[in-house]
Amino acid sequence: NAGVTQTPKFQVLKTGQSMTLQCAQDMNHNSMYWYRQDPGMGLRLIYYSASEGTTDKGEVPNGYNVSRLNKREFSLRLESAAPSQTSVYFCASSRREGLYEQYFGPGTRLTVT
Amino acid sequence: GENVEQHPSTLSVQEGDSAVIKCTYSDSASNYFPWYKQELGKGPQLIIDIRSNVGEKKDQRIAVTLNKTAKHFSLHITETQPEDSAVYFCAASRTGGGNKLTFGTGTQLKVEL
Numbered sequence: 340n341a342g343v344t345q346t347p348k349f350q351v352l353k354t355g356q357s358m359t360l361q362c363a364q365d366m367n368h369n370s371m372y373w374y375r376q377d378p379g380m381g382l383r384l385i386y387y388s389a390s391e392g393t394t395d396k397g398e399v400p401n402g403y404n405v406s407r408l409n410k411r412e413f414s415l416r417l418e419s420a421a422p423s424q425t426s427v428y429f430c431a432s433s434r435r436e437g438l439y440e441q442y443f444g445p446g447t448r449l450t451v452t
Numbered sequence: 453g454e455n456v457e458q459h460p461s462t463l464s465v466q467e468g469d470s471a472v473i474k475c476t477y478s479d480s481a482s483n484y485f486p487w488y489k490q491e492l493g494k495g496p497q498l499i500i501d502i503r504s505n506v507g508e509k510k511d512q513r514i515a516v517t518l519n520k521t522a523k524h525f526s527l528h529i530t531e532t533q534p535e536d537s538a539v540y541f542c543a544a545s546r547t548g549g550g551n552k553l554t555f556g557t558g559t560q561l562k563v564e565l
Contacts, residue, residue, distance in 0.1 A: 343495070370551055379461075381541060381555035382496070389550055397552065398453070429495050436551050438484040438503065443495030 340365050343444035345430050351450045352420045360415040360447050362430030368442075369435040371413035373397075373405060375426040376446070382429065388413055389436040420451045454479040456544050458556025465532050466564055473559045475542035476524040482544040485518060485525045486553070490539045499540075500527070532563045 346361045364371065369390045374382040374397075384397030386405040394405050402424060404416045413432075417424060427448050431441040455478040465471050477485075483504035488496035502509045502516045502525065509516050513532075518525040529536055539560050543553040 372552075379557055381456075381458075381557045382553075383555070384552055387550060387552060395550065398554075431495075433551055438545060438547060439551060440486070440498045440501070441551070441553065443488075443497065445493075445495050 342366065343430055343432055343442050345428075345444040345447050347447060348445070349448050351452065352417075353452055354421060356420050357416070357418050358420065358449075359417075360428055360430075360449075361412070362414065362444060363412045364430075364432040364442070365411065366432060366434075366442065367410070368432035369410070370433045370439075371407065372431040372433075372441065373403075373413070373415045374429045374431065375399065375424075376429060377426050385415065385428075417449075420449075422451045425449060425451045454482060454544055454546075454554040456542060456554050456556045458542050458559060460559060461557065462560045462562070464562045464564060467532060467534060469532055471529045471532055471536070471561055471563075473527045473540055473542070473561070474524060475526070475544075475556050476522075477544045477554075478523070479544070479546065480523065482546045484545045484547075485516070486543050486545075487516060487527050488541045488543065488555075490541065490558075492538075496541060529561075532561075534563050534565060537561060537563045 388407040433439040486501035490496040542556040
């Protein structure tokens, strides 16, 4: 099992460009999450999907959209990238909503110039 | 919402010594407290967690303690080894909160030979 996979690993965008970060899990998990990690700020939740067909905002949703394509895949879209969105993005999944371990992907390092 | 504070931000110990990382939380309804380890270039990985119905949990060289009254919890690593060098994050969540984790800002642990 690959666990949680993310593509791409690295990306450089110019201000105003758009892109989609892809995430997939092969553990048959119901819940999926998107976090961003910035120096000195820990991980902050952007959006999450408790189950297929549902999505909800997290702590820092502005400037992002998400799609739960199916049970396996959860994508994060930046419609018009800004330098403030330079960060490392992590996708995670858990068995279901509730107090369960979250499994993280390897991350995508995004730079917006 | 929940706020989690973590100290220290950096910690350097000699191999074989113990390391202690402390976190405080603000939401008295929080009842799940995981600890994640993040190695360079990788996503965080759960190392131990504790629920509010217990005060202490051990797993080999790692232990976590929880003081619900004071709203703080700590990670203890004994007999530290070079491979323990990493960034450690505490987090908090509560039942009915969608398994949304609020993370601390992280502790860079360095184990010196």
